[in-house]
């Protein structure tokens with residue numbers, strides 16, 4: 511049942527969604543949101559990316575001939591031009607509603623050098639040169655969309671470059687003389703560069719788009735689970751945030767993908783004070799539980815060999831006979847094999863007070879016959895309800911994105927008999943005993959959970975002030991991000 515505030519949230523969200531053309535979008539298992547604050551941080555990346563892109567891009571030689579008063583026909587070539595200094599400090603970045611990301615650079619300064627050759631009626635001459643480009647501005651709109659197979663698609667939707675002033679100075683040769691006539695070449699260079707800048711930018715974006723187009727949209731977790739994080743909808747740009755819906759579903763690698771659940775749509779609460787938000791749905795959690803279950807990872811066979819030597823209770827009918835006299839009566843003095851685990855996938859749900867896990871367990875007891883066969887004795891069904899809390903913190907070392915820790919409580923516990931070949935079993939005593947074991951087990955589990963797990967390193971990003979907040983049906987991670995800036999090349 512949705513809570514009243516959730517309904518109110520939906521009502522508020524609907525006009526927004528409608529205005530973004532989102533109604534009818536595919537429901538997502540994970541939803542990520544980047545706020546203006548995150549984009550502002552990303553600006554520094556954008557800047558260093560554009561800087562290194564422009565610095566790396568080769569500038570073609572410029573040659574031709576031109577009629578110049580007093581000099582007549584001049585053949586010129588400007589060669590080996592490279593960028594010596596590039597300053598793009600004055601930049602702004604913003605979301606452009608419904609379109610993408612708007613990046614503007616202003617008052618850029620570029621210092622280029624290279625060599626020159628001229629052939630005039632006075633003969634050939636040459637030397638080195640430097641070119642100062644002043645008040646350069648570059649504005650571009652980066653679109654972000656979705657490929658059919660769920661990869662992100664990026665493109666430069668618009669680009670405009672202008673150069674305020676350009677200053678060419680020859681050195682060497684008779685440069686003192688030719689420096690009087692540079693204005694013609696300056697005009698030419700200016701129009702060349704205007705075109706070149708956007709060409710290089712689009713090329714850089716296209717190269718990046720190609721990388722994205724071929725990127726994997728699923729990530730292997732282990733040998734039996736794989737997380738699909740493909741885009742399910744086109745990213746949505748608002749005035750102060752971008753919203754991306756990801757599939758967020760677990761699969762067994764190499765097997766046909768059958769979705770057991772359908773995600774319910776959810777809306778992220780507004781938290782502009784954080785750089786980014788991640789909404790995790792119950793669907794995401796349950797699809798993981800389901801994959802683990804069907805991979806057989808939530809069941810295990812136990813035999814007496816696996817029990818430490820000095821342990822007083824053995825996995826045989828003599829030992830178990832104290833608890834279940836019917837067993838010893840039927841099979842005196844025999845070894846047991848016990849299957850312990852889940853009989854169906856655990857069901858996870860989220861609510862403001864935590865993560866609820868309903869576990870549907872079983873204990874199947876078999877007698878190991880002298881001929882090596884197994885005689886089914888009986889089954890216990892164990893239903894337990896647990897509540898857990900999860901905490902997210904920064905990683906202590908620089909090698910991980912963050913640290914996840916938690917705490918689990920047992921809420922309900924019930925044991926009842928499943929099938930039996932040894933008649934009815936009294937479960938009351940067994941229930942109490944198993945409950946105590948589970949409580950003891952939880953002490954150990956909680957000790958591990960308290961120490962926490964380091965999250966894998968994802969592109970060297972660290973979480974700053976991360977926080978998990980639980981809502982009905984939604985786990986929300988709010989966080990700032992930190993990334994070592996790529997050193998400007």
Ligand SMILES: *[C@@H]1O[C@H](CO)[C@@H](O)[C@H](O)[C@H]1NC(C)=O
Nearest residue numbers: 602604605606612613614651
């Ligand atoms: C992009 O940003 C510039 C400068 O901030 C602004 O003048 C321009 O209108 C913006 N364009 C769009 C499409 O949002």
Ligand SMILES: *[C@@H]1O[C@H](CO)[C@@H](O)[C@H](O)[C@H]1NC(C)=O
Nearest residue numbers: 590592594623624625638639
């Ligand atoms: C341009 O400047 C760089 C660095 O100062 C220098 O290594 C290079 O030789 C110069 N190129 C020309 C053609 O003068």
Ligand SMILES: *[C@@H]1O[C@H](CO)[C@@H](O)[C@H](O)[C@H]1NC(C)=O
Nearest residue numbers: 724725726727728729730763
């Ligand atoms: C993508 O996944 C495939 C198969 O899992 C793997 O062979 C390939 O190396 C991956 N590519 C990248 C870029 O990670």
Ligand SMILES: *[C@@H]1O[C@H](CO)[C@@H](O)[C@H](O)[C@H]1NC(C)=O
Nearest residue numbers: 806808809810811847849884
């Ligand atoms: C447990 O043992 C039985 C019989 O030996 C076998 O069929 C079953 O696959 C085993 N289960 C697991 C989870 O190892």
Ligand SMILES: *[C@@H]1O[C@H](CO)[C@@H](O)[C@H](O)[C@H]1NC(C)=O
Nearest residue numbers: 907908909910964965966967
């Ligand atoms: C960082 O993590 C990787 C793999 O997660 C590991 O191989 C490496 O040793 C770690 N480095 C440090 C300095 O902890």
Ligand SMILES: *[C@@H]1O[C@H](CO)[C@@H](O)[C@H](O)[C@H]1NC(C)=O
Nearest residue numbers: 866868893894895922923924
């Ligand atoms: C566990 O919770 C579910 C629903 O949250 C409920 O249907 C079930 O009866 C509970 N199990 C026990 C053993 O209390």
Ligand SMILES: *[C@@H]1O[C@H](CO)[C@@H](O)[C@H](O)[C@H]1NC(C)=O
Nearest residue numbers: 908909967968969970971994
């Ligand atoms: C992460 O940082 C390490 C050490 O600072 C560096 O060697 C590595 O290339 C970085 N990886 C990525 C994906 O940026």
